[in-house]
Amino acid sequence: MHHMATSPFSSAQEARERVARRLRDLRADAGLTGTELAQRCGWTHPKTSRLENARTPPTPDDIRRWCAACGADDQADDIIAQSRDAESAHMEWRRQVRAGLKRLQDSYVDLYQATELFRVYSPTLVPGLLQTEGYAAAVLSSVAELFDIPNDAEQAAGARVQRNQIIHQPGHRFVMVIEEGVLYHQMGDADAMAAQLGYLLTAGALPSVSLGIIPRTVQRTLWPQEVFHVYDDRLVSVELLSARVRVTQPSEVALYLRAFEQLRSMAVYGADARTLILRAIEALN
Known part of the structure; x- marks a missing residue:
């Protein structure tokens, strides 16, 4: 093994x-x-x-x-x-989030600025970089609730949206792959969810963003993995419930890149991806 x-x-x-x-x-x-x-x-x-x-x-x-x-x-x-x-x-979420969720959002700014190519895989939630304020507030609230920490989700969501301006800055590219189920996990109320899905249509069309969606009906070559982000080819950040694990060993980074390519090849893009998003928006009504 x-x-x-x-x-x-x-x-x-x-x-x-x-x-x-x-x-x-x-x-x-x-x-x-x-x-x-x-x-x-x-x-x-x-x-x-x-x-x-x-x-x-x-x-x-x-x-x-x-x-x-x-x-x-x-x-x-x-x-x-x-x-x-x-x-x-092995940084525990707990230690990070005790300082408040907003500070956690801010701590990523330097890493983001230094990264040219972001690869993100998320089987569960809209990736943080594409979250709208209402959706982010719902996600961050449930984090605060779960970890029993002060709920500054509103400020944190504002900080997250602020930080997300990076997708409009030159010098960065974003390749994101999500599972179709993400479009149906309702975070926040129906309005917040509709706004989030609508934004995916817009963001997916940005020249710096490639958004792939793995259809639920696809025949899989790889099962869904945990949420992970690859920053250039240097660092993988894996999000587990209790911890965020930083992977920097080249052999492990290579394994995540290989998995990412496999997941990416199962996804649909462009018009096909938009069809899946529109279907999810219709399902909200």
């Missing part, structure tokens, strides 16, 4: 395990048992084993004590930096 290694979690998990392995090696090199190390650090033996098996990420203080116990103070800063990188590779 070689593809297990390319799960979106693998790069994040591997990075965590490398930190744990370094700590384990330091202890072994110092000739200490787990119990002796725990005594020197002033914690219990199970904590040592949790840290060594990458079950709990170490805090900077944990790492400093560990290095001191092993007579390797000079390595602490390096390991702390390595651990910080490992943790940010």
Whole structure:
């Protein structure tokens, strides 16, 4: 099962395990048992084993004590930096959204400006870059509700629409593929949904945007995947319910690009895509 290694979690998990392995090696090199190390650090033996098996990420203080116990103070800063990188590779939504949804929208601005080719696949929702304000507010409200955080969906939707101006700026291209079901998942009231579907007709006609829709009746060469965004060929951002996973390992990025091409080849474009959107608009009435 070689593809297990390319799960979106693998790069994040591997990075965590490398930190744990370094700590384990330091202890072994110092000739200490787990119990002796725990005594020197002033914690219990199970904590040592949790840290060594990458079950709990170490805090900077944990790492400093560990290095001191092993007579390797000079390595602490390096390991702390390595651990910080490992943790940010697996960014929890919770930590991001606590600061409010609007800030989360704003944090993408730099990444967007730096990206020439956006590839987006979404089986569930209209991609964020094509969302209208009413639809975005409904989506962001349900995020706030689910994560039990302050609901600033209105401001966040405004920030999202603001950020979406990028699709009208020169120097960027957008290739988006959605499943036909997206057109029928009603977010917000019927008016908000109608406005959103109407906007897809407009946005789909922009020269910088290629919008493909995979019909429900198509014979599939690949089943629906999770939502993912590819920024140029460098970064894939995969959206899971509890986390956003950043994939940067070239072999994993290549896997997502291959999947994207397969999904794209099942989609319809232009007049055929417009027909599907118009059918969904009719179904609203």
